[in-house]
Amino acid sequence: MIFMDEPAERRPTSGADAAELATQLREVRSRTIRLTEDLSSDQLMGPMLPIVNPVLWEIGHVGWFHEYWTLRHLHGEAPLLDRADRLWNSSEVAHATRWDLDLPDRAGVFTFLSDVLERQLLRLRDGIDEEAAYFYELAIRHEDMHVEALTYTRQTLGYARPKHLVDPPARGAGASPGDVEVPGGRWRLGSTAAGRFVFDNEKWAHDVELEPFRIASTPVTNAQFASFVAADGYRMREFWSEEGWAWRERGAAGGGGVFPRRPSGRLPRRERRRGTAPASPTSSAGGLGANKLPCAGTPTSISPSMLRSMSGRARLATVPSAAGR
Numbered sequence: 001m002i003f004m005d006e007p008a009e010r011r012p013t014s015g016a017d018a019a020e021l022a023t024q025l026r027e028v029r030s031r032t033i034r035l036t037e038d039l040s041s042d043q044l045m046g047p048m049l050p051i052v053n054p055v056l057w058e059i060g061h062v063g064w065f066h067e068y069w070t071l072r073h074l075h076g077e078a079p080l081l082d083r084a085d086r087l088w089n090s091s092e093v094a095h096a097t098r099w100d101l102d103l104p105d106r107a108g109v110f111t112f113l114s115d116v117l118e119r120q121l122l123r124l125r126d127g128i129d130e131e132a133a134y135f136y137e138l139a140i141r142h143e144d145m146h147v148e149a150l151t152y153t154r155q156t157l158g159y160a161r162p163k164h165l166v167d168p169p170a171r172g173a174g175a176s177p178g179d180v181e182v183p184g185g186r187w188r189l190g191s192t193a194a195g196r197f198v199f200d201n202e203k204w205a206h207d208v209e210l211e212p213f214r215i216a217s218t219p220v221t222n223a224q225f226a227s228f229v230a231a232d233g234y235r236m237r238e239f240w241s242e243e244g245w246a247w248r249e250r251g252a253a254g255g256g257g258v259f260p261r262r263p264s265g266r267l268p269r270r271e272r273r274r275g276t277a278p279a280s281p282t283s284s285a286g287g288l289g290a291n292k293l294p295c296a297g298t299p300t301s302i303s304p305s306m307l308r309s310m311s312g313r314a315r316l317a318t319v320p321s322a323a324g325r
């Protein structure tokens with residue numbers, strides 16, 4: 001079911017009024033602009049990678065989402081750009097094609113974003129009811145998510161840290177070694193409708209039974225992940241389950257997961273870039289990473305907790321604790 005098709009009473013909002021929504025619109029847009037305005041036109045497109053979007057496409061998509069759900073769906077306005085749906089409807093535009101679209105140039109995309117925002121702010125001056133507020137909150141939270149995506153895109157592509165947007169890493173902060181034990185039991189998962197906006201994939205709160213498990217205490221850093229790659233960690237039997245290793249041995253993991261190596265043992269340049277591309281050796285492998293210390297860069301520094309958390313931004317719990325087996 002598409003959440004927006006549900007009756008209005010099933011679409012909870014935070015209760016923010018029109019003035020608060022206007023403030024939130026300006027704030028999130030400020031972050032989007034500060035994450036992108038310093039990039040060159042070439043950087044705004046970047047190389048075609050399966051894990052990121054071209055930045056120019058992505059910010060246009062953000063503006064389109066606002067326009068589609070608020071100005072058009074809610075207020076019945078005509079599209080600001082005739083071909084906007086063909087360019088930026090992410091349900092329709094295949095990822096690999098997003099580098100080859102007839103996008104407006106950078107000035108055109110930034111103008112589109114500001115035009116949409118200006119019209120939203122004008123609409124909000126008249127006040128808003130709760131049903132309409134839902135669509136503004138939807139668009140704001142959607143932009144929040146793309147702010148996060150733009151952040152990791154910058155890091156993936158090796159672009160410099162944007163100035164004046166985040167604090168530098170705190171000295172002394174950093175990754176903590178080892179795992180934490182999480183006891184099993186009943187856990188409330190999901191959101192309730194009590195006074196806050198929720199996405200459809202958070203609906204609704206329900207209890208689940210959790211087995212005890214262990215999880216790395218902090219996200220993996222780029223330096224840790226680089227150590228893992230350098231040590232050929234992906235091929236180490238000890239870090240796989242029986243089932244996983246059988247899958248690995250069948251060759252299922254050979255296509256995309258294991259990079260060919262040169263005799264020197266170094267990864268080819270392209271794979272080095274695609275595979276690790278740390279903007280900073282101490283930053284988190286998945287975010288702007290403001291709080292990580294470098295780990296010892298040797299194969300012996302790889303711990304099970306590093307491997308368990310190597311799959312990106314999330315720390316994944318994949319190994320039941322002894323108590324849970």
Ligand SMILES: [Fe+2]
Pocket residue numbers: 061065090142146
């Ligand atoms: Fe999106």
